[in-house]
Amino acid sequence: MSVAFCSLQSCADDTIEPELTDNLVMIAEGYAAAAKVEVYAEQELHAGYNQVFLALYDSVSEKNITDANVSFYPLMQMSETSHSCPVENPDPHAIDKFFQGGILFTMPSGEMGKWTLEVNVHNHQNGVSGKALFDIEVLSTTLPSVISFMGLNGVKYILACKFPEKIRVGVNPFELIAFRKEANEFYPADNLVLKLNPEMPSMDHGSPNNEDPVHTANGHYAGKVNFTMTGQWRLNLDISAGMEVGTKYFDVSVE
Numbered sequence: 028m029s030v031a032f033c034s035l036q037s038c039a040d041d042t043i044e045p046e047l048t049d050n051l052v053m054i055a056e057g058y059a060a061a062a063k064v065e066v067y068a069e070q071e072l073h074a075g076y077n078q079v080f081l082a083l084y085d086s087v088s089e090k091n092i093t094d095a096n097v098s099f100y101p102l103m104q105m106s107e108t109s110h111s112c113p114v115e116n117p118d119p120h121a122i123d124k125f126f127q128g129g130i131l132f133t134m135p136s137g138e139m140g141k142w143t144l145e146v147n148v149h150n151h152q153n154g155v156s157g158k159a160l161f162d163i164e165v166l167s168t169t170l171p172s173v174i175s176f177m178g179l180n181g182v183k184y185i186l187a188c189k190f191p192e193k194i195r196v197g198v199n200p201f202e203l204i205a206f207r208k209e210a211n212e213f214y215p216a217d218n219l220v221l222k223l224n225p226e227m228p229s230m231d232h233g234s235p236n237n238e239d240p241v242h243t244a245n246g247h248y249a250g251k252v253n254f255t256m257t258g259q260w261r262l263n264l265d266i267s268a269g270m271e272v273g274t275k276y277f278d279v280s281v282e
Contacts (some may be wrong), residue, residue, distance in 0.1 A: 053203060059155035060095075060150040061086050067125075074135040075172035076187040077272060078206045080125040081117065081146065086093045086254075096149040101130055105140035113185055113206040113213040115245065119151070131187050133175055135167035165171035170278045178272035184207040184216060188262065188277040196254050196281060203240045203248040203264075215246030219272070222265040225252050227260065254281045 036181040058064060066243045079099065083092035098116045102109055103181040113134045117126035136142050149156045173187040187204045205216035221240045226233045232255075240250030254260055260279050266272040 048082075054079075054163060055144065055159075055161035057146075057159040057161060058086060058157075058170075059146060059159040060148040060155045061153055062092055062095075062148060062150050063089075064146055064148065064159045066144070066146065066161070072132065073168050073172070074132050074164060074165055075168060075189070076131045076189045076202075078127060079130055081128070082124055083089050083126070083148065083150070085152065091121075091124050091165065092150060092152055093124065094151040095119060095121075095126070096147075096151070097126045097128070098147045099128060099130055100145040100147065101132065102143050103134065103140050104143065104144070109140075111211070111213075129204075131173065131185060131206065132165045133173060133185060134165075136146060136163075136165045137167070172277065174275055174277075176273065176275060178266070178268070180268060180270055180272055182250075182268075182272070184266075184272070185213070186275065188279075190279070194279055194281050196257060198251050198253045200249065200251050201240075201262075203250070205246045205248065216268070217242055217244075217246050218268050219248070220267045221248055221250070223250055223252065224263040224265070225254070226263060227256070227258060228261055228262050230256075257281050 048067060052070055054066040054068050054072060060275060062191060063084040063086055065082040068077050081097055083095055085092060096119050099114045101112055113131040115129035117128040118161045142163050142165050144161045145158055175185050177183050185206045186281045189202045190199060205219055209215040219236045223237050223239050234255045235252045236252045238251040240248035243249050252262060258281060260281055262277045262279060264275050
């Protein structure tokens with residue numbers, strides 16, 4: 028009995044914990060500020076809102092660095108011009124070894140141009156600053172999850188739609204991420220009022236028990252939509268900000 032117990036105990040002690048990166052996709056890796064830089068995302072980068080995870084390791088000791096200033100600068104280089112897109116830079120303290128931020132790509136890579144991602148790092152461990160530059164691929168999506176438009180109030184907006192889980196029949200939480208563009212800078216649009224009206228165009232009906240997206244923080248709005256059957260649905264949004272901004276929509280597929 029004692030031998031069996033020791034054997035089981037040994038097995039328990041040798042259990043390998045899953046790596047934090049197991050459910051993430053590596054986007055790029057390189058070096059900056061005397062540190063190895065690894066960039067991950069929840070899935071392959073795509074036109075729309077992407078949560079981005081960055082890990083830093085000391086280039087000599089290979090120990091994880093958890094205290095640093097990190098900023099992202101994506102750039103779309105086109106034939107005659109270039110432009111950036113909205114970003115959410117990480118806090119200076121890593122969570123579970125990752126510096127967590129977000130990038131809202133406004134268009135995919137392709138014939139129109141290509142994206143690069145500059146990662147700027149100030150390593151608090153050694154006081155060194157540096158940057159790493161990566162060529163990245165931003166994929167298109169079957170149904171667009173980001174729109175750019177000029178509001179009736181004269182403000183240019185970038186609006187993205189994100190479902191945290193697989194879209195299914197029933198009530199689904201979702202998030203809208205909104206930025207406004209002034210000159211060449213992007214700022215969270217945190218003063219919007221959003222009214223949701225989902226419909227299934229092919230069947231000419233909507234659905235009950237939906238919740239309008241409400242502002243949570245930094246231009247993020249959380250809502251719920253109820254899909255009563257599979258197929259293609261349209262999320263109609265009436266947008267205002269003290270005055271009417273416009274009516275926009277996102278198409279989604281429910282399996």
